[in-house]
Amino acid sequence: MGVTPWEVSGNIDYEKLIKEFGTSGITPALRARVERNAGESNVMLRRGYFFSHRDLDLVMDDYEKGRGFYLYTGRGPSGPMHIGHLIPLVFTRWLQERFKVNLYIEITDDEKFLCRREEGWEDIGKHAEQNIRDIAAVGFDPDRTFIFRDSEYIGNVYPMLLKIAKKVNFSTVKAVFGFTNETNIGFIFYPAYQIMPTLFEKKRCLIPAAIDQDPYWRVQRDIAESLGHQKTAAIHSKFLSPLQGAEGKMSSSVRESAIWLDDDEKTVRKKIMKYAFSGGRSTLEEHRRLGADLSVDVPFQWLSVLFEPDDVELKRIAGEYGSGRMLTGEVKEILAGKVNEFLEGHRARREKADVKKYMRTGKLAKEMWNKRFE
């Protein structure tokens, strides 16, 4: 294909981020190894959307030697979810499916309550409930997945949180998270809870997350071994561009910048048609002559990341659109159709999602409620 819009999109220099964060790029060899072990190729790996990692090679060692590993991700229930929130979860589901591993999903209701000045505890609770339904709709293995709200599971982990917290002082969280003297004491304590799930099993933990989440795990990697555990591994994604353009990431605070999971078909189509930033040219004549600039074209980016997994078809679109034979409106139509198809499936799965199984009655959930981490 050759076209990976993420490498050149907007202001984000992902190579620089790798250097800044001190992570490693996913080499072609490592990607091939993951896909070989998985037994199939994955669109987000293949197209470079997941592009960086820590210790993913050791995770593969563990898998190949039969020691196994497990997955951990989370969600801060600050409001409704958009498509950008779901994409890493779709990738996580793929990992779980192919490697048959346990997955823990932490709903950080405590953190969101502590960091949002205006939000009440009840609001956070409502968001959490809705978010959990959306997450359950992704279709994880109900016997290998445990979704928990921090405030509900605290009784099972508090002594272990204390052990973590005892190893982290204010200087550290100040340096890593930018806390100040004005930070409230709950928020100061919270990083201990975010580390907790990396100690749920003795196996190595792998965290799929956007690269900007990496600092949260640096503290874990500093203290894990002193607690008799392994440093957590991570696999990092780029950001999904907001509709209006490739700079920055899709944001919950600008309602029009995102496709929300409860947007209906008409709204989705209208948003994409009206707001999606186009790499097409300003006049038809110019467009036919120069072709679209795929590197800044949001509809094409979205197709690349997830919505057009067929390489041949994506290549065809790139060829037609990039050469000016295809117009922006046509690409947007293709994307709108794909997104609506995706959301229709999501809504159907959401209706039927057995939330209780993930949280209480599934095999892993039941095990977890019977455990007390000391």
Place this chain on the structure above:
Amino acid sequence: MGVTPWEVSGNIDYEKLIKEFGTSGITPALRARVERNAGESNVMLRRGYFFSHRDLDLVMDDYEKGRGFYLYTGRGPSGPMHIGHLIPLVFTRWLQERFKVNLYIEITDDEKFLCRREEGWEDIGKHAEQNIRDIAAVGFDPDRTFIFRDSEYIGNVYPMLLKIAKKVNFSTVKAVFGFTNETNIGFIFYPAYQIMPTLFEKKRCLIPAAIDQDPYWRVQRDIAESLGHQKTAAIHSKFLSPLQGAEGKMSSSVRESAIWLDDDEKTVRKKIMKYAFSGGRSTLEEHRRLGADLSVDVPFQWLSVLFEPDDVELKRIAGEYGSGRMLTGEVKEILAGKVNEFLEGHRARREKADVKKYMRTGKLAKEMWNKRFE
């Protein structure tokens, strides 16, 4: 009587402490009011061992107007308990008995684990178990008392802890508790939990504690009203002198300075005879001539605070000993007898103490386990 050794003992200037902490002295009128409402006099109030307060007058208003109040105290399970630990609990029992009020006893296993570098979680657990037996042996009303370990009750209070924590920032805990950048993030969060029991009921909370504990409640008094609760009231005691002398307070770190609750009869007698600091004179001749200096005499202080509640008898001892007719050995014998009598009763009650009732099955305990504070 006139003899209140505490006012002149050692280096502790209690009037100065009242000014420094900004609390109020217990006036004769307020003491009379408490005792009138209680229906009897109390030795520790009468002898000025409990000498300072915050809002105790408002507590009496509440009581007299039928609004009621409740009691809260705690114990950090850092090791075995000595007699100095038990004395405020004996006073607390008196308050509960006379006013028929609920009492919450927080066992701060989290705090002790977080602040003790050398202590493991299991050690703390063992101390907690032993301490709870000793506390249960004090003889509180089993249906009006709830003893809980922080680590066990966390699931019922965490959301409320977050609400408290959200109102307290690092600057505040730095100023009040002397936290630094090296303080661990668990210890930084802990003050939220210490405040929690002051919000257990809508009634006013009264905390009996040694005066040095006062700063812990200042934060509560700053934020309570914004959480829809009342500022907590407190009644403060002086310190029980260590055996070796009236300066400072009895300390867990010097084994010989205290009478431990599991010291046997012989040990108690030996410790008092050998270590108790005496106000008697160095020669018999001098003693007969000058009499003992009661203001620094530890055995006499201990008798005053608790062990000789009979004012006539205490006055007799003061007269005999202060005039030199009675010798140090005799006063020590009296005290050893009283302490051993007290400890014998304690050990018997400890054997029979129904810990489970205080923690799980008593009326108040059951109610508390069914509550979730959000």
